[in-house]
Amino acid sequence: MTSLHHFSGAAPRGPVRRAVVATAVVLCGVAGLAGCGKTITIGDAGAPAAPAASAPAATSPAAPPAASQPAGNTALQVVDRTAAQAGLTGNGGTVVGAAVQESPPRWVQLSAVTSPPLTAPHLININQAALYRFDPDSADPTQSHCNDACAVQWPAVTIQQGGNVYLAGVDRDQVGAIRRQDGQVQLTVGGMPVYRFAGDTKPGDLNGQGVGGTWFAVGPKGGKAGQ
Template identity: 70%
Template sequence: MTSLLTRPPSRGGAARRAVVASALALCAAASLTACGKTITIGDSSSPASSATPSPSPSAAAASSTTTAPAQGSGNSALQVVDSTAQDAGLSGTGGTVVGAAVQEAPPKWVQLSAVTSASLSAAHLININQAALYRFDDDTADPSKSSCTGACAVKWPPVTIQEGGNVYLAGVNPKEVGAIRRPDGQVQITVGGWPVYRFSGDSRPGDLNGQGLDGKWFAVGPTGEKATR
């Protein structure tokens, strides 16, 4: 069973909300090669499709260091691995930034973890930096399509990933994970078909400052549902 530890409160700051990871049953070591899947990247108006099962976490970790194809070079594959980055021997963030920081280059790998928190008891997703992830009601899940571009995407940065990269999971079914190519060529992760974002106004673990904004932005659950309870 795997749990995600929260970071301690900053000195002199308000106490951070507790973020408690939901339990994750990992595949047995003997069957790791059957965990996860390979997905192809759809364009902004078509969903991604699944292909063959992903390799073991150690093999997937190795593949994350390979050179990715140039953006816009056509459909490419991502590996979705049904275990955590730590289980694959990785540390750090994969290149994921926090808060309002600009994501200059797509991360080499991304982790999606299902958690509950003091302010939201429903299971919702966070990234490796423990930043809450969101979905947008103006987007569509079938087909997967993002309607957040330009200034919207500055306020609500898409959860992007390098082509050929790995998506690690904790408490998320690999079948729910997909990817689309945005109009600018970036690859955005989807969950349950819904494009996923973080909020520039969240800077600390447990922040959910984007919840309910404009009546259209909500924390995203492990199957792409709105997490509102």
């Protein structure tokens, strides 16, 4: 098993509809708890979520939301501390390797670590699974090009609407989210969608590094680790 060296107290542990992430509130010391964070809301169709007050008057029936788009927008909390520091145990519901993520995790932790052969920080989740970025994706606008069969081999890092994202060695301002083609919420770092690799089965695996010349371990700012 490859040893991991954690930063900032990290616990070992076709087409797509685009979404826009808007920072709503920055939270510090809420309810006397240590750490700061931010609240992000998930828009759809490449436009920010409209405030409720600007919704059309109910003079005619509103068009129903798309089947894969739940009505309204639900905030995610990005928390500037680890899950353990927040008193949580377990993994929030994330799975390992080729296991199918049948429902999005309740919470996700993103940690920056170093792990040979990489000498630069790269991201892992609470299960110590390496996280990756895909070169054909884009950060401006944020867009995922890995769907269907691709997403089976490279599962998106998803989270429940209303869930918490915990951080270790990652700037909260780098973290966002998009709504995928299948309606699930995928986390982004530096605007780039992030993924696991089904071929990584144990902590420290980096079997996805360099696959196809397009998949690379993702750094804490969304770039390729070390670049």
